[in-house]
Structure formats: C-alpha cells, structure tokens
Amino acid sequence: MTKHLIIITGPTAIGKTRVAIETAKFFNTEIVSADSRQIYRELSIGTAVPSQAELNSITHHFIRSHSIHDAYNASRYESEAMELLEKLFRKYNTVVLTGGSMLYIDAVCKGIDIMPDVDPELRQNLKTSLKENGIEGLRFQLKQLDPAYYNQVDLKNPARIVHALEICLMTGKPYSSFRTSPSKERPFSVIKIGLDCDRVELHQRINQRVDKMIEAGLEEEARSVYPFKHLNSLNTVGYREFFAHFNGEISKEKTIELIKRNSRRYARKQLTWFRKDSEMNWFQPHDLEKIIKFIKNKIEKK
RNA sequence: GGUGCCAUAGCUCAGUUGGUAGAGCAACGGACUGAAAAUCCGUGUGUCCCUGGUUCGAUUCCAGGUGGCACCA
Numbered sequence A: 001m002t003k004h005l006i007i008i009t010g011p012t013a014i015g016k017t018r019v020a021i022e023t024a025k026f027f028n029t030e031i032v033s034a035d036s037r038q039i040y041r042e043l044s045i046g047t048a049v050p051s052q053a054e055l056n057s058i059t060h061h062f063i064r065s066h067s068i069h070d071a072y073n074a075s076r077y078e079s080e081a082m083e084l085l086e087k088l089f090r091k092y093n094t095v096v097l098t099g100g101s102m103l104y105i106d107a108v109c110k111g112i113d114i115m116p117d118v119d120p121e122l123r124q125n126l127k128t129s130l131k132e133n134g135i136e137g138l139r140f141q142l143k144q145l146d147p148a149y150y151n152q153v154d155l156k157n158p159a160r161i162v163h164a165l166e167i168c169l170m171t172g173k174p175y176s177s178f179r180t181s182p183s184k185e186r187p188f189s190v191i192k193i194g195l196d197c198d199r200v201e202l203h204q205r206i207n208q209r210v211d212k213m214i215e216a217g218l219e220e221e222a223r224s225v226y227p228f229k230h231l232n233s234l235n236t237v238g239y240r241e242f243f244a245h246f247n248g249e250i251s252k253e254k255t256i257e258l259i260k261r262n263s264r265r266y267a268r269k270q271l272t273w274f275r276k277d278s279e280m281n282w283f284q285p286h287d288l289e290k291i292i293k294f295i296k297n298k299i300e301k302k
Numbered sequence B: 001g002g003u004g005c006c007a008u009a010g011c012u013c014a015g016u017u018g019g020u021a022g023a024g025c026a027a028c029g030g031a032c033u034g035a036a037a038a039u040c041c042g043u044g045u046g047u048c049c050c051u052g053g054u055u056c057g058a059u060u061c062c063a064g065g066u067g068g069c070a071c072c073a
Helices: A016-026 A052-057 A074-091 A102-110 A120-133 A136-145 A147-152 A158-171 A199-215 A218-228 A240-246 A252-275 A288-301
Strands: A004-009 A031-033 A094-098 A189-195 A280-283
Touching: A004 A016, A004 A102, A004 A288, A016 A031, A016 A052, A016 A094, A016 A189, A016 A288, A031 A074, A074 A094, A074 A102, A102 A252, A120 A136, A120 A158, A136 A147, A136 A158, A189 A288, A199 A218, A199 A252, A218 A240, A240 A252, A280 A288
Parallel strands: A004 A094, A004 A189, A031 A094, A189 A280
Antiparallel strands: none
16 A cells, blocks of 8 residues: 655645644644644744644644754654654554654655764854954865865855864765765655745734734743743744843844745745755645545545 | 925935935845744835926926815914
C-alpha cells in the first residue's frame, strides 16, 4: 500500500490550520506541524498555534513540543519528523503535514545533508570576529579553506560565510564536500497543496490577526520570554519588535506597525520560495472541497 | 457666495529658470542546506487633477473647471 504525505502550506495567516484540520479529519489521520516557531512551548499567541478546541479535535505533533532553550534546527526537525512519520505510517496510509517553514518542509521531502552539529563556542568566536573585524577576514579565510564554495556563496551574507567556516574549521574538510544534495529516497509519496489568495486580502488577514494577537496578550507573552531575548528561537516576528519596545527603543504603536509589516514581508518571502516549487498545487484557502477532491484523485491514481 | 493657498508614486512630500520627474516610508521581485518567522541581494511601480490656450515642446506659464484646506461673509 502506497503511503501519502499531504503537505498543506502557504504564507502566514492564509488559513492553513483550518484546511489541514479538515483534510486530516476527512482522511481520518493526524497532523504533523512544520512550523519552526509553533514548536516552542513557551510561545503560542505570537506564533498563532491552533486553538485548544482545534488541538483537541485532532492529534497534532510538534506543536509546543520543544523549548526555546533547545538549539533546534532544520536537520533535527528532519530526523525527528522522519522518525515520527515512520510510526504514523504504520497506522495510517495518509498523513497531513502543515506549516509555513519552507526549509523544514524541504528537509522532510528531500532531506538535508549530513553535517556535524555546530559548536556554540566556535559560532560565538566567529560572530565576535565578524563584529570586530568585519566580513573581509572571514571571506579571506573561507577562500583558503573552501575555494569552491567561496565562488558560489553570496559573499555579502555573513550567516552563510560563518556557517561554511564553522563546518570547515570543525571537520578540517571543505564545507562544499558535505553539500551533496542527495535527494533522499522517502518511503512515501508527497502531495503538495499551496494556499494563496489575493495579496490585498492576505495583507488584511495578516493585519487583523496581529490586532487579535495584541488583544490576546502578545505583549505579556513577549515580556515573559524577554530575559531570553538573545536566543535564536526568539529572533521571531512578534517578539523581537516587542523586545525593542521593552528596551525603550520604539513606541507600542510603532511595535504593532512593525509586527504587521514584518509579517507581510515574511509572507512574501514564503511565496517566493513556494512559487519556484514545481510540485506545488495551488488553491484558494476557501476551496476546501476542491482540495480534498484533488487529493483523493491523486491518491486513487497511484 | 467672496478671497487666498494647495493638487506630483500606495502615503508624506521635494523638483523641473518650459525638454514627460525623485526622496523617505510602504510596496514589489529574487537568493536560500544545522539561525529559515533566520540571513542576504535587487527594483520607482507615475494620465505630475481635468479641459483649453501660448509654445517646436507644458507636469511647469496663462484661463476656466473640479476637489481639498484656510480666512472673510
């Protein structure tokens, strides 16, 4: 029996949760979240986790399952998700995976290269060097250690250069030698559903959702994690802006405005990524019946 | 009703001694392998309110109209 992973994705605030729940109910299965921020148990208002009623109505995985203090990343997500899917597919022929974290979805569909975990101390040293001496020195070092990657990397992007150097320095081998892009074989077929709508409408949905988050107490939630603001997990829209407010840098009004703007930009970035995915099948979020019909057809053909 | 001021990008505004225009914000496009809600790169998107006039040429000058604001009635 062929196993099917139904992926429901799209930009933030498009309405993935509802479509995913209805789809999972229809196929009588469970939901695996692919959301790099809903995974943190300390966050919920600003990450728009499903409501308690929604969570009770169907089993969700990777929602508030980890801590902001865990050093989480796409690779860990890949291995944990693959382990979970193996279990779920013993029980179900179809599983729904939903979320907007592009890299996490790709990690499940195609896999991610195997590399050693980064030593936090090394990362800190490189970041310090970047801050004190600029990017030139790091570029020069990368050119020595991995000329192949140096020639293809975006030399203006410090995050890329730092990570490549981390791997070079930790392993004594060029970073590019790990980048084999294997496109791992998966024991299931993938059906990708992308949700999109008119841009003006999407912006309205985003703005309204941010207003609701504010009403629901996002400020207090942000304040509760303010002591940990340096964590990567909190370099997140909705929190970083409040941290600036708590620092006295911006007004509350400006904070809300920036959360809206940054959410809109995030949505655009997601769409840029999903657009180039030729496997994506696009629907409007209200086309639930069409979506389920489409999935049924796909499954029956295979 | 009268007088004055204003009308340029989605918004706030600059500017063109007459040769079809540019800042900030917003927006839009793209890259992407252990930070991915991250990180980085790129792009002015315009009936210069409308209709005439003067002019080789008008967004710019002139007249009228329309809309807005202010003051006077």
